[in-house]
Amino acid sequence: MKPWTQLDAAPIPGGATLKLMRRGEDEFSITLGHNELMNSRLRGSEESLATLAIERIGQRPGLRLLIGGLGMGFTLRAALAALPADAEIVVAELIPAVIAWARGPLSPIFAGCLDDPRVSVLEADVVAVIREGQSRYDAILLDVDNGPDGLMVEANDRLYDHAGLAYTNAALRPGGVLAVWSAGPDRNFTQRLRQAGFAVEEKTVRARAGAGGAKHMIWLADGAGSASAIRPAQQSSKRRR
Template sequence: MPRSELLATAIIPDTRSKLMLYRHQDKFSIVIPGRGELMNTRVHGSEIALAELACAHLKNKERARVLVGGLGMGFTQAAALGVLGSDAEVVVAELVPEVVEWNREYMGEASGHPLADPRSTVYVGDVAGILKDCGSGFDAIMMDVDNGPSAMIRRENDWLYTETGLSVTRQALRPGGVLAVWSAGPDRQFQARLKRAGFKVEERIVRPHRAGKGARHYIWLARVSGA
C-alpha cells in the first residue's frame, strides 16, 4: 500500500503548533502533530454547507460581497463562488501564508481552484484585522477558524467569539447580512452570546460527508435585522 508523502510544513503564527501537509494517492490532508488530522480533500460536506447556508439569500443579489474567515482547503470559498453571481466578490482571510501557497501549488484542483477565480481576493493575515477595519461592508461572513468558538490552537482566536468580537462582526455586516459560524461541537453559551450581540440565531447540524454520514458539526446562522 502506498505511504503518505509529507509535502510541506508551516508554523501557525503566534503559536508553536506545526501544520503538516500530506498526500496519499489523490487525497491531501493537513495534520497537527499530537492533535491529528484537521482536514482532508475527501471529506468536506460541512465546509460546503457553511457557504451554502450563509449565501442562500444572495443568489440573485447584485455585487454581493462576502468574507470567508479561514481558507483551509478552499471548499467553503468554492461553494460561495458557486452560489454568487458573476459580479460578486469573495474575500478570503487566511492566517498562515503557506496554506495559501499549498492551495495554489498542490491541492487546489480538489476544490476547483477557487483562488484563481477573478471574483476572489486573498488577505493573508488575521481575519480580525478585516473585521475591525472594513466598516459595514459584507453581505455574509463565514467563520471556519480554529475549532469553532472553543479555540484549541491559537488563543487569539477567542476574541472572534467574545461579545466584543461578535459586536465588531455585526458592524461589519450590511443590513440583512448573515454571520455563519462553523463548530466541531455544540456550544449553548456561544449561541447566547450571539443573541446578546444583537443577532437572530438559528442552529443547524450538518455532517462532514455529503451523504449525511460522520460526526455532527454545528453551524450557527446569525442574522442582522433588515433581512
C-alpha cells in the same frame, strides 16, 4: 492501506506546527499535532457553510462575502458556484503556507478558483479585516480554527468573544448574516451571539455531503448590520468558557 506522507510543515502563532499530508495520489490532510483539521474527502459541512449562508441572504446585486480561513477551499468553491458574476469574495487567511499549499500541492482541489475574478485572497488576520469593514459585507463566513472552542491559535478567541461578535455585527450590511463552522455544538457561543444582537439558528450538518459521517455545527446568525452593535463595555470583555 496506503501510508501518509508529509509534504510540508508550517509554524503557526503560538509555536505549534501545521502539517500537510498526502495518502495515495488524491487524498490530503492538514493536521495539528494528533488532530486532523481537514481532509480532502470530508467537505460536506464546509460547503454547507457557504450554501446555507447564501440561501439565507438571497440573491441581490453586488453581493460581498468575507470568508475567514482558506483551508482546502471547499467553502470558497461552494460560494463561487452559488453566486452571480457581479459578486465579490474576500478570503482572509492568517497562515502564509496555507495560501502557498492552495497554489501548490492542493491546486487540483482548488481547481483554479483562486484565479476567479470575483476572489481576493488576503494574507491577514480576519479579526483585523472585520474591524476595518464597517457595513461592508452581506455575509461573513468563519471557518477559523476548530470553531469557537479553538485548537490552533489562542488569539482566535477574539473572533468569538463578546467584543469580536459586536465588531462582526457592525461589519454586516443590513440583512446580512454571520455563518460559523464548528466541530461541535457550544451553548455558551449561542448565548454570546444572542447577546451581541444576532438572531440565531443552529444547523447540524454532516462531514460527508449526503453520506453520513461526523456531525458538525453551523450557526446562522442574522445581524443588525449597525455600528451601534459595538458597545464599550463589550470591547474589553473576555470570552467565557
